[in-house]
Each structure stands twice: as C-alpha cells, then as structure tokens.
Amino acid sequence: MTRPRIIGLTGSIGMGKSTVAEMFERAGVPVFDADAEVRAMQGAGGELIDAIEAEFPGSTGPNGVERDALGKLVFGDKTALARLEAIVHPAVARKREAFLIEHAGAPIVVFDIPLLFEKGGHEAVDSVVVVSAPAEVQRERVLARENMTPEKFAHILSLQVPDAEKRARADHVIDTGLALHETEAQVHNLIPKLAEAPRKD
Structure with missing residues (x-):
C-alpha cells in the first residue's frame, strides 16, 4: 500500500510554525499536531491521566494534568523526564499511526513536530520544512x-x-x-514540490 509523503514541519520557538501548519491545513493538507495530541491526552478525561498520576502522584486533577505540578516534578530531572516520555511517546506514536491510516490516500501529510531535530524525528520523514524568521522578530x-x-x-x-x-x-x-499573505504564498508554491519529493523508504 502506498503511503503519503511525510513532511516534518519544525521551527524554533516564536518562528510561526503553528501559523504555517494552519496554512497547510487551509490548503487541504492533513496536519498531525503532536503537541495538540499530547494536550488532549493529558486534559480532562484524557487517556494518559491514570498512568501519569500513578507515576507522578499529585500531578493531576479534575482538569487533567496540572502542568505546574508535573513540571516541578520533572524539570531538571532527566530520569523523571524519561519516565514521563516513556508514557507519552508511545501514545503519540499510536495516534500518528492512526492518522497515517486515516489519510492513506493523501499525496502528502504534515507532521508538526517542534523538536524534530532534537529528538531524531527528522530521520522518519521524507522532507523537512523549517519555519524561520529573523532573530529580532522571533525575540519580539x-x-x-x-x-x-x-x-x-x-x-x-x-x-x-x-x-x-x-x-x-x-x-x-x-x-x-514577511507579511502573512507572502508566507502563505510560499506554502502554496511548496506543496506541489513536496508531493513530488522522493520517499525515504
């Protein structure tokens, strides 16, 4: 079975990655937002709540994960962070697989992944698109x-x-x-090129 070409969309904080992801969606390209999936699974009634509470007692409440409480338990503690990632990452991987099956007929799909390079995810996508802006714009x-x-x-x-x-x-x-319409024009011009990019498999 052929699969869509997988585009990894990434960019540093404040570079406009979420805005560009929305532009891809408006152009009809399915977008998998890893962060949004995590927020949903950690929100009220989310499927990861019980596992996170069991591993980090006191880190959840009626509205799901208490971000500040959980943050205090894992911030600066590599072992604790690894334990959290062992709960979250496999769940995200399952969501991603389901997303790929759902959109198997699409020419391209976008994986919106903030830490694409940092976590090695760039090796699992066909093309990498980086969203960037001048440093002073980012800082502002x-x-x-x-x-x-x-x-x-x-x-x-x-x-x-x-x-x-x-x-x-x-x-x-x-x-x-640039102006938003100029950025959106870049996205539209790029889509046909991404659809023709060689697959890595």
Whole structure:
C-alpha cells in the first residue's frame, strides 16, 4: 500500500510554525499536531491521566494534568523526564499511526513536530520544512507572550537546535518574517514540490 509523503514541519520557538501548519491545513493538507495530541491526552478525561498520576502522584486533577505540578516534578530531572516520555511517546506514536491510516490516500501529510531535530524525528520523514524568521522578530514575538521573560526565552533557546543549523539541515525553509499573505504564498508554491519529493523508504 502506498503511503503519503511525510513532511516534518519544525521551527524554533516564536518562528510561526503553528501559523504555517494552519496554512497547510487551509490548503487541504492533513496536519498531525503532536503537541495538540499530547494536550488532549493529558486534559480532562484524557487517556494518559491514570498512568501519569500513578507515576507522578499529585500531578493531576479534575482538569487533567496540572502542568505546574508535573513540571516541578520533572524539570531538571532527566530520569523523571524519561519516565514521563516513556508514557507519552508511545501514545503519540499510536495516534500518528492512526492518522497515517486515516489519510492513506493523501499525496502528502504534515507532521508538526517542534523538536524534530532534537529528538531524531527528522530521520522518519521524507522532507523537512523549517519555519524561520529573523532573530529580532522571533525575540519580539516570544517576549510578547504572557509570563515570558528574557531568562525563560534564553533557557528555551538553549534546549533547541539553533535556527541557523535547522535551516542548514532543512530541505525547504519558509520565511515568516514577511507579511502573512507572502508566507502563505510560499506554502502554496511548496506543496506541489513536496508531493513530488522522493520517499525515504
């Protein structure tokens, strides 16, 4: 059975990745949003609540995972983080497989994965699209977010592959430092090229 070409969409914080993912969706391309799936599985009644509560007692409540409580338990603790990822990652993988089956007839699908390079996911996709903008635009966007500080921003950046390296490793780069309609035009122009890209398998 043929499968769609899988496009890995990634970009550092504040680069506009979610906006570009929406542009792909508007153009009719199915998008798998890994973060959204995790939020749903950790939300009220989510399928991961019991497993997370069992591993990290006191980290969930009526609305699902208490992000602050869980964050305090895993932040800076690599062993605890690995235990959490052992619960979350297989569940996301199952959702991704179901998504691929559901959209088996599509020419391309997009996997929206923030830490594509950091977690090695780039090896499992056919093409990598990196969303990028000038550093000063990125900084302005991120610092405008609620509860964001320059220190927090610097810490997040320290955990991510630098933008210049992402761009160098990408098959395609979408510039979001432009007007929205110009970025959307880049997305539309790219879709036919992605549909013709060679598969890795």
